[in-house]
Amino acid sequence: MNKNLLKKKIDELVYRSAFELPEDVLLAIVSAYRKETNPKAKDVLKMIIDNAKSAKDNQLAICQDTGFPVIFIEAGKNVKITRSLIETIEKGVALGYKSNSLRASVVDPVQRSVFGFDGLVWHLRFTKNNKTKITLLPKGFGSENKSALRMFDPTADWKEIEQFVVDSVKQAGPSACPPFVVGIGIGGTADECLSLAKESLLSDIRILNPDTVLRKHEKNLLQKINALNLGPMGFGGKTTALAVRIKKAPTHIAGLPVGLNISCHALRRASVVL
Amino acid sequence: MNGLSKETIKELVLGQKYHFNGTFYTARDQAHKRLNDLIDQGKNLPFNLDGSIIYYCGPTATPLKKVIGSCGPTTSSRMDNFVEPLLKNGLLAMVGKGQRSRKVIELCAKYGAVYFVAPSGCGALLAQRVTKSELVAFADLGPEAVYRLDVVNFPLYLAIDAKGNSLY
Numbered sequence: 432m433n434k435n436l437l438k439k440k441i442d443e444l445v446y447r448s449a450f451e452l453p454e455d456v457l458l459a460i461v462s463a464y465r466k467e468t469n470p471k472a473k474d475v476l477k478m479i480i481d482n483a484k485s486a487k488d489n490q491l492a493i494c495q496d497t498g499f500p501v502i503f504i505e506a507g508k509n510v511k512i513t514r515s516l517i518e519t520i521e522k523g524v525a526l527g528y529k530s531n532s533l534r535a536s537v538v539d540p541v542q543r544s545v546f547g548f549d550g551l552v553w554h555l556r557f558t559k560n561n562k563t564k565i566t567l568l569p570k571g572f573g574s575e576n577k578s579a580l581r582m583f584d585p586t587a588d589w590k591e592i593e594q595f596v597v598d599s600v601k602q603a604g605p606s607a608c609p610p611f612v613v614g615i616g617i618g619g620t621a622d623e624c625l626s627l628a629k630e631s632l633l634s635d636i637r638i639l640n641p642d643t644v645l646r647k648h649e650k651n652l653l654q655k656i657n658a659l660n661l662g663p664m665g666f667g668g669k670t671t672a673l674a675v676r677i678k679k680a681p682t683h684i685a686g687l688p689v690g691l692n693i694s695c696h697a698l699r700r701a702s703v704v705l
Numbered sequence: 706m707n708g709l710s711k712e713t714i715k716e717l718v719l720g721q722k723y724h725f726n727g728t729f730y731t732a733r734d735q736a737h738k739r740l741n742d743l744i745d746q747g748k749n750l751p752f753n754l755d756g757s758i759i760y761y762c763g764p765t766a767t768p769l770k771k772v773i774g775s776c777g778p779t780t781s782s783r784m785d786n787f788v789e790p791l792l793k794n795g796l797l798a799m800v801g802k803g804q805r806s807r808k809v810i811e812l813c814a815k816y817g818a819v820y821f822v823a824p825s826g827c828g829a830l831l832a833q834r835v836t837k838s839e840l841v842a843f844a845d846l847g848p849e850a851v852y853r854l855d856v857v858n859f860p861l862y863l864a865i866d867a868k869g870n871s872l873y
Contacts, residue, residue: 471862478827479824492828494827495848496779532766605802605822695826
C-alpha cells in the first residue's frame, strides 16, 4: 500500500477508536444495563451508553484519557515490515491525535514535561495468512495502572491462578472504571504473558474462545468476578466485568507466568486489514 | 445544587447523586505538585483556594467551536498525598474517581471538606455540562494545566462526607 494511503488509514483508526465505542463493547454494556436491578448501577450504565452516543454525535472523545497508543501488527505474507512502514504508522497516529484534538498524554518518564504523541508501543506477530491486520488500542491508564504479573510455580493449582485474578480485579476497584474487560495471558515469559494479556483485549467479546478449556475458565472467572459486586463506579450490581479473555503460549518447565491487563468499560480499538 | 459553602456541605448525604451548578478548578498530578511546592515556599497561589472545588481532570484539547473537549475525572488516589496543604488553605471539595486513602477520609472530617465522584469514562457526556472553560495557571503543563470550569447540571455522587464517612 502506498504510504499516503496507509497514513490516512491509520489516521482513521485514531478517529474511530476515539469517538466510536466498538459494537461488541457497546452491546455488552447495553445488555448489562438491561439486566441490572441495582438502581445506582443502572443509572451509571445509562450514562455510559449516553456517553458513547454523545461521543459519536458530537465528535468528542469517549474518554478524555485518549490513551497510550498501542499498535498490534499481525503480519501476513503480503506485507514486508520495513522502517518506512513503521514510520508511516507513527505519522498516521500523530496526525490522528492532533487533527482530532485528542489529548497529548505521552511524556518523558523522567522529565514528565514533554507532551506529545510519540513513543508508540508495538506488538508484532507473524502469521501465515495473505492478509495483514493493524490494530490500534489506545490504552487508558486508569486501568493500565492496575496491571498485574505473578510468576507461579509450575505445579500451581488452577485455583491459585483464579484467586490471583479475582484478587487483582478486586484490587483494581472503582478507579479503573468498571465494568471491565479482563485480559489474561498465561505462559511465555514475564513480558510475554503481559503482552498476551493485552492482546486478549483485542478479540470481539461476542465470539467465544476457540480453546474449549480456556473458554470454561473464562466463564468461571467471569462468574467469580461478577460476584465481587463492585459494579459501575463501585456502586455494586451484577456486572463488574463484561468479559474475561485468556490467551496462552508455551512456557518453561520451571515456571508459570500469569499476566493480567484490565480494560475499563471504554475498551477502544480499531483495525485495518491490508 | 447551586455552589457549595462550609455550611451547606454539612447537609450532603453520603452516596446521594447531586446535579451541581457552580465552578470547578481542574488540577491533577503535576498541578498538585506545583501547588504544594508554592505553599511550601510561602508563595502566592494562582487562584484562591478558599471555598474552592478541585476537579481531578485533564481534558482533551478543545475542538473547534466547542467549549471544552472530553473532560471526565481521573483517579483521585494519586492526589492523596497532596491534599492536606490545600485543605489548610480552604479547599472545600474534591471531585474525581475511585477510593481515597484512610488519611484523606480523616482529613475530610478534620477540615470539614467533602469528596465527590463523577461518572468515570463519560468525558463526552460531561463536556456537555461545561458552559465555560478558562485557563488559570501552569499553561506549560498542557492537559495538566489548571482551568476554571463553569458547570451546569454536573452529576456528582458524595463519596466522603464532612464527618469522615466514606462510600467505599
